[in-house]
Amino acid sequence: MPQRLKGKVALVTGASRGIGRAIAVALGAEGATVVLSGRSVPDLKTTSQQVSAAGGAAEVVPAELEDEASIRNLVAETNRRCGRLDILVNNAGITHSAPLAETTTEDLDRCWAINARAPFILCRETLPLLKQAERGYIVNIASVVSVKGYPLQSAYTASKHALRGMSMSLAEELRGSNVRVHVICPGGVDTELVSRVRPDIEKADLIGPEEIAELVVYLVTHQGNAVLDELHVRRATSSPWFVS
Template sequence: MSQKLVGSVCLITGASAGIGKASALALTREGASLVLIARRKSRLDELVEMIHSAGGRAIAVVGDVREEETALRAMQAAKEHFGALHILLNNAGIGNYKPLIETSAEEYDELMETNMRSTFLFTRHAVPLMLEQGSGLILMLSSMAGKYGFAGEAVYCASKFAQVGFAQALDKELRPQGIKVGVICPGGVKTEFALGKGRTAEGGSIIHAEERSARMCFTADERLRTGATEWGLYQDGETEHRSV
């Protein structure tokens, strides 16, 4: 690859599997240094070892992304180990593909805390570091379910629509201070999580996490240079860039 992100420090939540892991490996190939967050220590350790073996730089922070303490530790780790934080990828998330009347209040809380509370917490504590630098990039990994409503996915859609609105509003708030905020809305992606749920893409096929993460590297680099706030990544390989 082109090593476009040499010198950049990227923090990824939900990094131990799926899109998070594939993105970490792809961003390593682009030269970024990584702070990786997830609950599964053994998987994070394996990923860090893979990155080190490939000549990359990465550290692991084990914790629950729903807890503010995890976000605070992650920011401190980025500052202590790499001295900066240039890119935050809010990737952590879970799904709920059930009719509303089959969804419990506990399931609702778990989904909203994982998908939206974690996004708020990590963004909230990344922004001061980026303000000190005078620049930064914050990306939310949403979904086509954050753009369109799908039957049987009301609660999941609500969490993903929330991420889109959060990103749009924050971009207007923070761009004058040098921090750009974007949201990525992929179609179906072939990951352990998606396959375990027996889910296919909205409207058709499902793309591989590796392909998806390679496009994310392009997106991150483009996002540093352009004004697009929202992207749709579709199964047919087309990428939509849209300023909002």
């Protein structure tokens, strides 16, 4: 099978583990050069080895997404090393699980900074590069809580609603241009994050991170005029999305 992303450059945040690592490896398997970002350099290096083993190339660019200067440096470094950008995957995220009354302003600010503010800044700072691509893609990894409300997750839910809202607006703003904006809203995926907030879900019932990665690859390789703006992805044992 020919590699469909040969010559393309993708930037994946939260690539040090979990869903981001799976996305990076899947894009690498299609021949992309993947800029891997996160804070843990040893973990990013592990992802880098996996991307190379899959047939792609990797550049490790650590960043602290709470810090705008660090985000700007990530984009500048991507441009300096790769000279182009075709795909931005805003995947990094944190959760916070507590009753609203026990959620501090700092907890809220941290969720907001990483889950909504950083993707906003990354979209803004990468758009000039994405507009130069033949086709540019922004894939925002939102959540089931971008659409629904789960108890004990008010800060996380608010930030993920914001991410989805920003994506809706930007998708409309960029309609007809070469840049498409996609949102993926997964339910429980088998990562460290879900094991912290939903230890009640059996591991065997969770979605595999590589299943989310497959969807990203589909979105950024699909040729033609059909566009899937938003993907709602649930665990097979959970209620279908159209049942409220």
